[in-house]
Amino acid sequence: MTQEMQQATSHVRTFRRHEFLARADERQNCVLRIEEGWAAQYRLVPDGRRQIITLFLPGDYCEPQWLLQGRATLPIVALTRVRARALPHARIQARAPHEEDSMTRVLDAMLVLLRNREKWIFNLGRMTATERLCNLLCELYARLQARNRVVQDRCAMPLTQYDLADIVGISPVHVNRVLQTLRGDGLLDLKGRWMQVRDLAALQRLGDVATEPGPGMPRAA
Amino acid sequence: MTQEMQQATSHVRTFRRHEFLARADERQNCVLRIEEGWAAQYRLVPDGRRQIITLFLPGDYCEPQWLLQGRATLPIVALTRVRARALPHARIQARAPHEEDSMTRVLDAMLVLLRNREKWIFNLGRMTATERLCNLLCELYARLQARNRVVQDRCAMPLTQYDLADIVGISPVHVNRVLQTLRGDGLLDLKGRWMQVRDLAALQRLGDVATEPGPGMPRAA
DNA sequence: CGGCACAATTCACATAAGTTTGCTTTACCA
């Protein structure tokens, strides 16, 4: 396959752990679809603090915005070894020649992103460490299940406790504490890159505390 | 102007404080543009916790998603008396008969929303109470300035300390503590629905701690 | 003008979560 043909069609790229899929403000002429491995979009403070904004799992598209802006906003790093397919913008646009159709697809993706972020603003702002972690683990479990990556009650869990900490906005030590408790209570087991969910219902109860507001006044107390 | 004509064109609605501009999952056939007053989109926990997800100031459009989904997802409540113009979807779509053009407008709005939420996930996850508050106040100041609502170093600040708490994800009491400190340090003055920014630079320094990541590895410590 | 409700303030105390450090286990590479 010639260089030109690779440009015109999609091609596969692989990244080692800690390698960048994209750097901040880098020009992008492709959208990446993760085929294997996990990646994360994050933001740093010079003093070392890191907050992961978005997690990308197998099957996910990294950043539909690229299509619109032609550039990444935040860096994306591989949390594990990653295999991803790079889809040139031109090719995506060509696939749906009817303008409106391809637009709709992008819009839907953005609505989903928007909803996810809504949820995480809520989590980070008003949930305890335990609630956030349970919520995250449930979400991951569900996302993997949707992609047929859950066997029995087990799924891959390649995130380190440092990664988890940087997602739920707490310290790694505290992540460990909470996980110990959850394990002790028989809710789940995190061992060697794998997660076994022993009591999904309980986990969801802990993590999904939010409800739609009733007819009352907000903060009427 | 007859009732029918008002339906076909835009019309103005007013809301008292604590009144809903929209309830969760309510059908919407208009997009609201705030003309006067402040409103907020939020999410509750039954036990009383509230997290504000988005703040709407004069000039803001509430929820471009409505255009796409035809319904609100989260409730929106008036934090002050609000005057808003309701723009029927049909009218908006008609204004830009060239499909692509109106789409682009909506997409841009969503990109902005997405960026804002990125920022707040970061703030809530990794910034201290003081940093978050400074950041918020700077943001509000800038937004009001962009709308020509800052005179000298003063602008309106109709949010109660409870509201502020529910935005930055801390307790009202702690909001008060931080505000006292900022006032004591001569950075700003919050008094009677008005904010006077005495040292914008210092405020920004406290609030805008984040930087683009250098060439190093994230979390390489 | 006076009262009433809500907002701001303050203080004493409680606690969740951060920090530091050291040890142990695991995973990975030569």
Place this chain on the structure above:
DNA sequence: TGGTAAAGCAAACTTATGTGAATTGTGCCG
């Protein structure tokens, strides 16, 4: 296969922030 670095784990201690409750302003409506 063993050595090395990263990850997990644990305990002691510190700190930021939360809670509860009481006090003082402040604006608003009759």
